[in-house]
Amino acid sequence: MTNLDDQARAILRQNDMGGYTLPTHGLYPYQWNWDSAFAAWGFATFDNARAWDELDTLMASQWESGMIPHIIFHQPDPGYFPGPDVWQTGQSPATSGISQPPIAAIMARLIFEMDEDAGRERLRALYPRLVDWHRWWHEVRCTHGPAAIVHPWESGRDNCPDWDIGMDGVDGSGVGPYERRDLGHVHADMRPTKEDYDRYIAIVEFGRGVGWNDAKIVSDGPFLMADPGITFMLLRAHDDLAVLGRALGEDVSEIEGWATTLRSALPLIWNDALNAFDARNLRNGAFANILGSGAFLAYLAGAGNPQLETQLLRAWDAVNYGVPSADPETASFNPRKYWRGPTWPVVNALIAIGLNADGRSDLAERLRAETAELIRTHGFYEYFDPVDTTPCGGKNFTWTAAIWLTWAS
């Protein structure tokens, strides 16, 4: 047991609001979808029951459609914009109107396999909600083949260059005055620009205007892009959900069918010109033509290949610590700007799980060691400059603490 282990556990406890965990106090004062799934994995290293509680509170926010929203606004907090008054989804508890990377089944499998006896009944209770969420992704968001996102926030990699071509088509000029709250917590140089925010809010206003009708948002919304990151996480999550279903004695043929269909769509997000998986604007078919860290989540879904490895090593070798969120050898790279270059411990962990499964334990170990050094040097920050290690974003961050306990230490 090291002092850092103690600190990581203390961060999970401090951010625990009683059944759900905040990403960090101040900057993110609500429950976020994929943050919560990582938190559950972290809790499982020292409190198995609390891990399942975290997944329960997350899945309890499920909409009738099956969607699990990206934010659950359990208690009002003026410290975050846009809050429930902007989203106006009519849910109870209040939630946002979009989703986030579907990693809950991936984490549920990891947690279940840490203690199957303790987890079996907890999993049994959760399983139908996971299936309904995956069905929502398949029926609502995989109609073009790969997984589509209707807002950059759904990707979890908010303002990465992958989305620039889609955001170009969003008109943010009609958005009324609003006050951002993130800039009171973190320096503007590290955060998305005002132009980005105007467009983010314009997309929210569209969803609100159509009463959060899924079909209308997909057919007519201002933004629709295929996300390689979510596609690979969903594919892995389908496979893991099928494993969990079999452990419970369930018929998993429907889930296996979703996975087969999604896997057959992967050629649609392979960009020959880039020699990598790439985001795609589903309104006109154009590729983003930019290498983002979402591409490397291919390993998580068993979809790595030699060309992708060449690209991974090129981007990774161009920095010093961790896989960069955007290609360091392009003009848009910025090592401290949100998702436009920095490295995220959680993304590194997912890539490493994939690399290990692909037989590249040497690369997985390199990624672990680099991530651990960032955390050891600076503490549990949200993300880091991959060139000079500068810690960025929120501190005492839940998912960084969780990743330390489960993978990086």
Ligand code: 9WN
């Ligand atoms: C919008 C909570 C979330 C993460 C995302 C990260 C950031 C929110 C924001 O924080 O997004 O969802 O306001 O910037 O990009 O991945 O889940 O930690």
